[in-house]
Amino acid sequence: MIKNILLGAAAAIVSGLVAFYLIVSLGFVPANADATPPKLEKWIARKALHAAIDRQAPKGENPVALNDANLVAGIKLYAADCAVCHGAADGKASHIASGLYQRAPQLAKHGVEDDEDGETYWKIFHGIRMTGMPGFSKTLTEGEIWTLALFLKHMDKLTPAAQKAWVAVPSSAR
Ligand code: HEC
Structure with a gap:
């Protein structure tokens, strides 16, 4: 039996x-990437991402000080490595951003100012698996990643000097 x-x-x-x-x-x-992710797939991916971030993201303050120089440094890094997917101040998506399977959010419109700096740090450091979001742990220093997180946190309330640098970032949309 x-x-x-x-x-x-x-x-x-x-x-x-x-x-x-x-x-x-x-x-x-x-x-294929030219499809809309089904709801179940999105739910599983979101759940896994948030659980990993809750467990692993660094807690506490951003070690990079909030000042003009650091905000402008974050904008320069963003222009070089992120704007092609996440857009410039005009919030318009490039062909690359629109063609990814998980559409890349246009951060000028759908920013991450509400997220903790540590959460944004984790996403930039590790990337997000099975989306176009690359991990930068091997190509940027920890300081540069915190500098990017500082800019993203303050994107909607930039100082005049930083705002000037931000609107000067060329758009990749056409
Ligand atoms: C090749 C395209 C690409 C590049 C380059 C890229 N990202 Fe992303 N990023 C994505 C995609 C796609 C997502 C959405 C992932 C998802 O849906 O979970 C994302 C998600 C994010 C998120 C989370 C957004 C949210 O709403 O929670 C942050 C923050 C982020 N990226 C920051 C950056 C930074 C900073 C850089 C540059 C250092 C960068 N990304 C470079 C494609 C990219």
């Missing part, structure tokens, strides 16, 4: 794995 149950369970697992292999290898899993 137990032997039969075990055999049945093993057969179910094997046929499940075979079915899974066939679904993947015969091209039934969507691999």
Whole structure:
């Protein structure tokens, strides 16, 4: 009796794995980016992202001081590495931003000022898996990532000098 149950369970697992292999290898899993992510997929991705951030993001203050020089430094880094996907002050998406499977938010319109600096730091440092959001842990210093987080936190309330630098960032939209 137990032997039969075990055999049945093993057969179910094997046929499940075979079915899974066939679904993947015969091209039934969507691999295209020009689609809208289904609700369930979005829910799983959001849930996993927030749980990872809750567990891993650094807590506490941004170690980079809030002043004109640091805000302008953050804007320069943003112009070089982020604007192509997240846009400039005009909030208009580039072709690259619009073509990603997870559309890149245009941060001038849908910013992250409400998020803790540590959360933004985590996203820039690690990136977000299976979206276009790259991890910058290997290419930027920790100080540069905190400087970017400082700018994003204050994007909607920039000092006049920083605002001037921000509106001068060229738009990638056309
Ligand atoms: C190649 C495109 C691309 C580049 C370059 C890029 N990102 Fe992203 N980023 C994305 C995408 C796509 C998402 C949305 C991910 C998602 O839906 O979870 C994202 C998400 C984010 C978020 C979270 C937004 C939110 O609403 O929660 C932040 C913050 C962010 N990026 C900051 C940056 C910074 C800072 C840089 C530059 C250092 C950068 N990104 C470079 C594509 C990009």
